Amino acid sequence: MSVEKKNITVVLCRPKYSGNVGSVARCAKNMGLSRLVVVPGEEPLEEEAMKTMSTHFAADLVDNIRWAKSAEEALAPFRFVVGTTARTGSARGPVHTPRAMAERVVEISQKNEVALLFGPEDTGLSNEEVRLCQMLVTIPSSPRYRSLNLSHAVMILCYELFVAQRQSTTFTPRLASGGEMEGMYDAMQALLSKIGFLNPQNPEYWMAHLRRFFGRTGVYAKEVKIFRGICRQLDWYAEHGRKKDRP
Numbered sequence: 001m002s003v004e005k006k007n008i009t010v011v012l013c014r015p016k017y018s019g020n021v022g023s024v025a026r027c028a029k030n031m032g033l034s035r036l037v038v039v040p041g042e043e044p045l046e047e048e049a050m051k052t053m054s055t056h057f058a059a060d061l062v063d064n065i066r067w068a069k070s071a072e073e074a075l076a077p078f079r080f081v082v083g084t085t086a087r088t089g090s091a092r093g094p095v096h097t098p099r100a101m102a103e104r105v106v107e108i109s110q111k112n113e114v115a116l117l118f119g120p121e122d123t124g125l126s127n128e129e130v131r132l133c134q135m136l137v138t139i140p141s142s143p144r145y146r147s148l149n150l151s152h153a154v155m156i157l158c159y160e161l162f163v164a165q166r167q168s169t170t171f172t173p174r175l176a177s178g179g180e181m182e183g184m185y186d187a188m189q190a191l192l193s194k195i196g197f198l199n200p201q202n203p204e205y206w207m208a209h210l211r212r213f214f215g216r217t218g219v220y221a222k223e224v225k226i227f228r229g230i231c232r233q234l235d236w237y238a239e240h241g242r243k244k245d246r247p
Contacts, residue, residue: 078115
């Protein structure tokens, strides 16, 4: 298996049907992906049903599912997260086609762990889960039938990655992980709140724009340390005044 495929993981957030998880495992395995992370919903998932739909071919993916309690926990190790959504609009920022996503992800995945995030079959990803993503993808479909089966959506994205990987010759250096990015956003939000830039009644309004900006550009791990250092220095300055007065 190539380095790129080892660095790409399918993450299912609150899937409703055990059989769909098994079908997703089979689709991922067919396209050369071997890692699956699941955040369970309220209804328990049945291992037997998952294995039946995965078939013997992909049963090992079901056996080795990494379970997480929340989207934040599931995505913390990853340095780039692609979220899937059928809902579009300014509140969710720009969305990309699967093909455009694949070209970018294959480059990034050379040196970075990438997650493909899928929401539950009926509602999709929540706004809170979307904000954890650096890129959003929507699969074009007929206006009359916008809902795709979960495993079909997974297969479309994995297929585009499979094709793009065979054509790619470039790579992106190591990006910051999801946990590192969330730490940076927390520091930025605390600072911007202190200096009165954010509306205390709705701080996420401007933070959502900042998340989209950094998601588009891609932030390296070293750059996160620089941004957090700037936040610490500005926080000290806001508290104590000019640098020359520092003891």
